[in-house]
Amino acid sequence: MLSRHRTTPAVITSQQVTVGLTDANRQRAQRNSRRYNRFMAGRRRIVTWNGKDIPQELHELPAGRYVVEVAEDVIQGEFPRQLIDRLDSWVNELTAPLLPARVLPEGDNYLRLEFRQHIPQAVIVGKLVRAVSGIRAALAMAELGYVAECASILRMVSDFCTEVSAIAEALNRGGEPPRAVRDFVAQYFTPKARTPEEYAASERRRYVSRKELMKAETRMSEGTEVDGEHLGVIHDFLNMAYDAYVHGAYETAMELLNPATHRFEMRGHPDEAKREEFVEAVFLKLHEVVVAIELTAAVSSTASVFHAARDARHTMDASDPWRREGVDGST
Numbered sequence: 001m002l003s004r005h006r007t008t009p010a011v012i013t014s015q016q017v018t019v020g021l022t023d024a025n026r027q028r029a030q031r032n033s034r035r036y037n038r039f040m041a042g043r044r045r046i047v048t049w050n051g052k053d054i055p056q057e058l059h060e061l062p063a064g065r066y067v068v069e070v071a072e073d074v075i076q077g078e079f080p081r082q083l084i085d086r087l088d089s090w091v092n093e094l095t096a097p098l099l100p101a102r103v104l105p106e107g108d109n110y111l112r113l114e115f116r117q118h119i120p121q122a123v124i125v126g127k128l129v130r131a132v133s134g135i136r137a138a139l140a141m142a143e144l145g146y147v148a149e150c151a152s153i154l155r156m157v158s159d160f161c162t163e164v165s166a167i168a169e170a171l172n173r174g175g176e177p178p179r180a181v182r183d184f185v186a187q188y189f190t191p192k193a194r195t196p197e198e199y200a201a202s203e204r205r206r207y208v209s210r211k212e213l214m215k216a217e218t219r220m221s222e223g224t225e226v227d228g229e230h231l232g233v234i235h236d237f238l239n240m241a242y243d244a245y246v247h248g249a250y251e252t253a254m255e256l257l258n259p260a261t262h263r264f265e266m267r268g269h270p271d272e273a274k275r276e277e278f279v280e281a282v283f284l285k286l287h288e289v290v291v292a293i294e295l296t297a298a299v300s301s302t303a304s305v306f307h308a309a310r311d312a313r314h315t316m317d318a319s320d321p322w323r324r325e326g327v328d329g330s331t
Contacts, residue, residue: 145268155242
């Protein structure tokens with residue numbers, strides 16, 4: 001299979017130890033296999049093969065038999081969905097240090113759950129919970145043909161990831177966080193009005209803007225080859241496109257019109273190509289979610305999640321539809 005794609009990365013997915021080893025070699029292979037399985041821990045390893053020399057990554061593995069797949073074939077198959085299925089376990093591991101939650105009475109009939117600490121890390125994981133729930137819901141909407149609803153959810157997911165990145169960047173840099181981050185964390189934990197009268201009597205506050213939080217992207221690009229300013233322009237453009245779905249823009253309604261029947265498709269878009277277009281949009285947005293999880297794991301020193309998310313990002317960066325020029329998934 002590799003001979004057909006001599007410059008493409010390959011994915012090692014499973015191992016079967018060769019039968020017929022001596023007892024000593026078999027025991028050594030089993031020990032190596034256990035170390036291998038602990039290291040891989042459900043992840044896939046990307047290696048690039050030139051069609052001739054054996055990659056160094058293969059020399060590090062124990063003797064045995066391996067299944068090798070071309071990365072693009074994996075990506076076009078089940079990899080994105082398998083990755084989405086892993087996200088909730090990663091986020092639950094990140095939230096574990098902040099749990100169990102406190103149970104507080106809310107009036108006479110209700111209880112409210114709260115994190116035990118109102119700290120920036122709690123904001124991050126709260127946003128990740130919504131991002132992962134959102135990306136799963138967006139995929140379900142796309143596959144059912146509710147393309148406008150899918151895009152509206154993806155717009156929210158993008159905001160959650162921007163908020164995570166802004167806080168994580170401040171925590172990683174150390175020192176006093178920027179004013180926008182401090183205000184955002186405080187506003188996150190500010191109790192909401194519980195009645196119309198309480199809301200009417202409350203003082204209106206200015207919430208931290210998306211633009212202020214996105215400045216973290218420029219700071220993170222400093223000292224790299226990434227053009228932070230241009231990245232901001234692209235981010236603004238994508239947000240503009242998704243905002244149209246949130247606000248019910250003219251073109252988002254007309255996208256649901258079937259010109260053959262002169263009827264609007266409000267029970268799911270019937271065009272399979274249109275559904276696939278939005279499924280791919282979900283997979284593209286998935287990259288933002290994985291990066292947000294990776295950043296969170298880094299600042300919380302959760303090594304298992306960090307390595308798993310980083311490996312997933314490397315696979316995405318080296319494969320369609322996420323492939324970027326000049327990125328080989330090795331950093």
